[in-house]
Amino acid sequence: MSRTIERKDDRRSRRSRKMLADAFVELVGERGLDGFSITDLTELANVNRGTFYGHFSDKEDLLEYCESEFLNGISELEERIAQVPVTELGTEETDSFVHSVFVEIFTFVEEHEALLTALLGPKGDISFEHRIIDTVCTTLIDKILNEQYRINRTPLVDYYVGYYSSAILGVVLMWLNNENRETPEEMATILLGIASLSLGDPIVLS
Amino acid sequence: MSRTIERKDDRRSRRSRKMLADAFVELVGERGLDGFSITDLTELANVNRGTFYGHFSDKEDLLEYCESEFLNGISELEERIAQVPVTELGTEETDSFVHSVFVEIFTFVEEHEALLTALLGPKGDISFEHRIIDTVCTTLIDKILNEQYRINRTPLVDYYVGYYSSAILGVVLMWLNNENRETPEEMATILLGIASLSLGDPIVLS
DNA sequence: CGTGTTAACCAACACTTTGTTGAACAATTA
DNA sequence: TAATTGTTCAACAAAGTGTTGGTTAACACG
Numbered sequence: 001m002s003r004t005i006e007r008k009d010d011r012r013s014r015r016s017r018k019m020l021a022d023a024f025v026e027l028v029g030e031r032g033l034d035g036f037s038i039t040d041l042t043e044l045a046n047v048n049r050g051t052f053y054g055h056f057s058d059k060e061d062l063l064e065y066c067e068s069e070f071l072n073g074i075s076e077l078e079e080r081i082a083q084v085p086v087t088e089l090g091t092e093e094t095d096s097f098v099h100s101v102f103v104e105i106f107t108f109v110e111e112h113e114a115l116l117t118a119l120l121g122p123k124g125d126i127s128f129e130h131r132i133i134d135t136v137c138t139t140l141i142d143k144i145l146n147e148q149y150r151i152n153r154t155p156l157v158d159y160y161v162g163y164y165s166s167a168i169l170g171v172v173l174m175w176l177n178n179e180n181r182e183t184p185e186e187m188a189t190i191l192l193g194i195a196s197l198s199l200g201d202p203i204v205l206s
Numbered sequence: 207m208s209r210t211i212e213r214k215d216d217r218r219s220r221r222s223r224k225m226l227a228d229a230f231v232e233l234v235g236e237r238g239l240d241g242f243s244i245t246d247l248t249e250l251a252n253v254n255r256g257t258f259y260g261h262f263s264d265k266e267d268l269l270e271y272c273e274s275e276f277l278n279g280i281s282e283l284e285e286r287i288a289q290v291p292v293t294e295l296g297t298e299e300t301d302s303f304v305h306s307v308f309v310e311i312f313t314f315v316e317e318h319e320a321l322l323t324a325l326l327g328p329k330g331d332i333s334f335e336h337r338i339i340d341t342v343c344t345t346l347i348d349k350i351l352n353e354q355y356r357i358n359r360t361p362l363v364d365y366y367v368g369y370y371s372s373a374i375l376g377v378v379l380m381w382l383n384n385e386n387r388e389t390p391e392e393m394a395t396i397l398l399g400i401a402s403l404s405l406g407d408p409i410v411l412s
Numbered sequence: 413c414g415t416g417t418t419a420a421c422c423a424a425c426a427c428t429t430t431g432t433t434g435a436a437c438a439a440t441t442a
Numbered sequence: 443t444a445a446t447t448g449t450t451c452a453a454c455a456a457a458g459t460g461t462t463g464g465t466t467a468a469c470a471c472g
Contacts (some may be wrong), residue, residue, distance in 0.1 A: 008418085010418075010419065010469065011470090013419065016420075033240070034239070034240040037457080037459085050462095051419080053461075058459090120332070121332075121336075122336045123333065125332065126327075126331065126332035129332065130327075130328045156396050158380065159377050159396050162376050162377055163376060163400050164373070165376065166372045167369045167372050169372065170339070170373065170376075171368055171369050173368075173372075175365075186361075191369075194362065194365060194366050214447085216439090216441085217440065218439060222449080244430070244431090245428090253449085253450095255430095255451095256431095256450070259431065260449080414471105415472095416469105417468105418469080419466105419469085420465105420466085421466075422464090422465080422466100423463095423464095424463095425462075426459100427458100427459080427461105428458085429456105429458080430455100430456080430458095431456090433453085435452095437448105437449080437451095438447100440447080440448090442446100
């Protein structure tokens with residue numbers, strides 16, 4: 001089970017895969033991962049049940065297909081994140097750069113709104129969240145933190161990256177579930193404001 | 207479906223419920239929420255399959271039973287959190303108090319290790335995580351933030367609490383998945399150190 | 413445009429899981 | 443002890459799963 005199935009490159013095949021993936025995201029968002037059957041899925045997708053098994057070995061395989069599509073797209077984003085000079089944060093110039101990276105993040109997220117709302121929402125897949133966190137953490141440690149922290153790894157450093165990764169993802173999730181959603185630019189400003197605060201500083205809107 | 211079943215108060219009933227709940231946590235941790243059948247569960251629990259349906263309407267009902275047990279326990283913790291004087295953070299006295307609250311949090315988490323590792327791990331239940339975040343956010347807004355922020359609610363305030371709630375939970379999750387786990391006291395020190403940092407400050411071990 | 417290829421469709425299959433039932437049994441409580 | 447009641451066991455229909463073989467129709471390409 002869960003054997004790898006080669007993805008056919010045929011107009012019919014692509015169409016079927018898209019119908020199935022779209023219906024999958026819709027059903028996960030509405031009913032949760034195990035709130036529907038393959039039969040439900042193929043009916044909504046207007047695709048024969050047998051066709052599903054021609055493309056995916058089971059529901060998990062389709063889930064993996066949807067998730068990896070997004071995770072692969074992150075890699076480009078990572079290169080931008082990696083350019084953030086963590087040791088020089090706080091200066092006006094660096095803040096401006098971080099702001100632009102935040103804009104890119106929220107824009108990227110907005111482009112994958114349907115998938116993320118479904119898979120990271122209350123009926124979604126927690127392993128997807130873990131994979132995203134892990135990816136971001138690894139990027140931070142490997143690319144951003146300077147040599148000293150990489151060699152002299154203390155528990156504090158590991159928890160440090162986990163802390164900020166979770167915090168940022170948390171804000172992203174709140175944003176996605178917001179009705180009157182702020183623009184990526186507004187969110188970048190808000191996030192930069194929060195991240196620049198120490199816990200005790202007063203909250204002001206910039 | 208999912209009808210409420212009254213919980214019998216009988217030594218046999220209590221025993222069956224405990225066997226089922228323990229087996230449930232074990233199976234969720236190993237195989238994930240939909241990685242096992244009711245049959246698997248009752249076999250591991252050494253309980254007849256019919257007995258399961260005498261206590262719970264379905265798998266979700268048992269999940270809710272396990273989760274609510276933990277969520278109810280949080281309420282006591284909340285009262286301690288509510289005493290944190292957010293507007294006076296940074297002083298030595300306040301930091302000391304926050305530290306003690308952090309110790310309580312990590313101690314409480316450690317007491318529910320099995321449940322949390324299973325339900326918040328990569329095969330767990332994302333809605334449980336959402337419920338915890340929501341609970342913490344509500345507590346922060348309602349009890350900690352002072353009158354000014356409660357009345358003059360800006361998007362920044364909402365995202366602010368979401369940011370810190372997710373950040374702390376993220377650290378807790380990293381800690382739970384750690385092999386050589388730090389003590390609650392050590393973790394309180396680490397978390398306080400991270401939370402007191404602005405993004406640009408250098409990372410040092412206190 | 414025609415033709416071989418191949419994916420989609422459809423019906424049928426054995427199999428597993430589900431949720432329910434009724435009767436016999438055994439543990440609990442008072 | 444006696445009545446209560448949860449557990450067990452066997453059986454059941456219903457639904458979902460993953461697979462198969464044969465037919466139809468869309469596709470890519472020379």
